[in-house]
Amino acid sequence: MNKTWKKAWHEFRYMISEIDDRDNPIIIFQRIRGWYQKNKIFLSPHLIEEYGLEELINIDIKAYPLDKSESTPQNIKRFLNLEPSSEESMIMFLRDELWELVVLKVDIKCQRCGKLEMSALFDTEAKKVVLECTQCGWSQTTDGYPDKSVKTLKFAQNDDLKIAGLV
Numbered sequence: 351m352n353k354t355w356k357k358a359w360h361e362f363r364y365m366i367s368e369i370d371d372r373d374n375p376i377i378i379f380q381r382i383r384g385w386y387q388k389n390k391i392f393l394s395p396h397l398i399e400e401y402g403l404e405e406l407i408n409i410d411i412k413a414y415p416l417d418k419s420e421s422t423p424q425n426i427k428r429f430l431n432l433e434p435s436s437e438e439s440m441i442m443f444l445r446d447e448l449w450e451l452v453v454l455k456v457d458i459k460c461q462r463c464g465k466l467e468m469s470a471l472f473d474t475e476a477k478k479v480v481l482e483c484t485q486c487g488w489s490q491t492t493d494g495y496p497d498k499s500v501k502t503l504k505f506a507q508n509d510d511l512k513i514a515g516l517v
């Protein structure tokens with residue numbers, strides 16, 4: 351059985367332990383990217399593909415709202431105490447953390463479940479920002495209407511978010 355991902359996880363934890371308490375989300379992202387570039391050879395290509403890691407890692411940092419991320423050094427250091435049970439759970443932790451850094455969260459109420467936290471994504475067909483509930487996955491337009499379009503979503507960039515009045 352192939353366990354090279356454990357080496358990558360070991361390196362990941364080492365990288366996290368070196369994060370300074372004053373590091374901002376942009377620096378945290380750059381550190382994760384540096385780790386990824388050195389360690390992706392230890393990860394399974396089909397999982398990288400399935401969880402869209404390349405798309406998250408290879409963004410142009412300046413074009414995305416990383417400076418608005420609520421990700422903190424204290425937050426990411428929770429990984430120091432985590433032992434993933436499989437390579438797939440490790441990749442999921444990583445995907446969630448990158449998502450946390452790259453995707454803007456807004457305090458807008460979900461029209462379905464009432465949760466006051468939505469992710470701002472970009473609908474490439476409607477060519478506008480749509481909001482997706484972090485709790486139930488419901489999506490709605492920035493005006494609060496249900497978003498029923500057949501969606502091809504990608505990460506919203508600063509320019510999209512400005513047009514939508516969210517930043």
Ligand SMILES: [Zn+2]
Nearest residue numbers: 460463483486
């Ligand atoms: Zn919801």
